[in-house]
Amino acid sequence: MAKFSTFKIFEKFESLKNSRFLSNLFSFTQELAMDLGTANTVIISDGKIAVNEPSVVALDVHTDKMVSVGGQAKLMYEKTNSKIRVVRPLRDGVIADFNACEQMMRGLIRMANDGKHLFTPSLRMVIGVPSGSTEVELRAVRDSAEHAGGHDIFLLYEPMAAAIGIGLDVEAPEGNMIVDIGGGTTEIAVISLGGIVSNNSIKMAGDDFTTDIQEYMSRQHNVKVSERMAERIKINVGAALTDLGPNAPEDYLVHGPNRITALPMEVPVCYQEIAHCLEKSISKIEAAVLSALENTPPELYADIYNNGIYLTGGGALLRGLDKRLKDKVGINFIVADDPLLCVAKGTGIALKNTERFQFLMR
Numbered sequence: 001m002a003k004f005s006t007f008k009i010f011e012k013f014e015s016l017k018n019s020r021f022l023s024n025l026f027s028f029t030q031e032l033a034m035d036l037g038t039a040n041t042v043i044i045s046d047g048k049i050a051v052n053e054p055s056v057v058a059l060d061v062h063t064d065k066m067v068s069v070g071g072q073a074k075l076m077y078e079k080t081n082s083k084i085r086v087v088r089p090l091r092d093g094v095i096a097d098f099n100a101c102e103q104m105m106r107g108l109i110r111m112a113n114d115g116k117h118l119f120t121p122s123l124r125m126v127i128g129v130p131s132g133s134t135e136v137e138l139r140a141v142r143d144s145a146e147h148a149g150g151h152d153i154f155l156l157y158e159p160m161a162a163a164i165g166i167g168l169d170v171e172a173p174e175g176n177m178i179v180d181i182g183g184g185t186t187e188i189a190v191i192s193l194g195g196i197v198s199n200n201s202i203k204m205a206g207d208d209f210t211t212d213i214q215e216y217m218s219r220q221h222n223v224k225v226s227e228r229m230a231e232r233i234k235i236n237v238g239a240a241l242t243d244l245g246p247n248a249p250e251d252y253l254v255h256g257p258n259r260i261t262a263l264p265m266e267v268p269v270c271y272q273e274i275a276h277c278l279e280k281s282i283s284k285i286e287a288a289v290l291s292a293l294e295n296t297p298p299e300l301y302a303d304i305y306n307n308g309i310y311l312t313g314g315g316a317l318l319r320g321l322d323k324r325l326k327d328k329v330g331i332n333f334i335v336a337d338d339p340l341l342c343v344a345k346g347t348g349i350a351l352k353n354t355e356r357f358q359f360l361m362r
């Protein structure tokens, strides 16, 4: 009888061991794909989005230990006391605070695991990086990932990841152009035969739009707004065109202190004035797209003309941007589905097919 039940227990354990839960619990290697962005970090585990959080970490000023990470840390942003510092470790697409970045990565990876592993696994990772990164900047990402538990680390350029994430056949002898407007960088790349033929990476993107709005509110309306409020204005009434027709959003009510008197103010903001205030920054992105097209060989140019240009990244969500770029360049612009997730999805696909995409990664 005892023999029988021992056998049963053994059989049960074997079947559980083969289940995903237990194989995760006892596995020593874990595979993660990561879009380590200036504004948001997305982690894909087991083919699913496990983490999609702001790239923010809160640290104890005295011990430098992590207090919170992601959305929780963002809630503390611009609201801290002298004991806590809230850091955005990436600026313009690259690591600006190495220690904070490492802590943030650790915290987010832990969040992705969520008790799934009994032991700290060794990580096999694909990480999206800006295509304009220098060797030193790439080294910094690799080092941060290694310190956060990474063992096998593959780096994939963001426009290539975005193209894979959209579902384009990046190995085909066909030109495709991607314009990825993130928080810190705009990456423009022409892809053909599994390589980047021409690229242009500028440090002008969504966060610069936010800063433009913050400065505009202070200059034009004498109202002081935080970075987070400026971002809310951008999301609610941000636009690239002064005429959005029937898609125009309602005015957005902004509350804040008067810059001079500190008395409370209420200012309604319309999308037309935001379109004016973003004019200069958007023109720089237009110029970068034109310059990338200038450097594109004619055969690939013809493909791009036929296929249209893909817009990805959070900046692609700015109202009317696709139409404005189309009017300027004369080529159709297509906003990808889920533009905020294209790079992450692409790194996830590359992770599942590291053999196939090995030649694309560094």
Ligand SMILES: Nc1ncnc2c1ncn2[C@@H]1O[C@H](COP(=O)(O)OP(=O)(O)OP(=O)(O)O)[C@@H](O)[C@H]1O
Binding pocket: 035, 036, 037, 038, 039, 040, 041, 092, 093, 094, 158, 181, 182, 183, 184, 185, 186, 205, 206, 207, 210, 231, 234, 235, 238, 312, 313, 314, 315, 316, 317, 318, 319, 339, 340
């Ligand atoms: N609806 C929206 N309208 C305009 N901008 C938006 C919208 N939603 C998000 N954004 C902006 O998109 C940016 C974040 O985009 P994304 O997550 O693609 O960037 P990232 O990957 O973090 O940055 P990077 O690639 O530069 O490192 C932020 O500046 C955010 O304010």
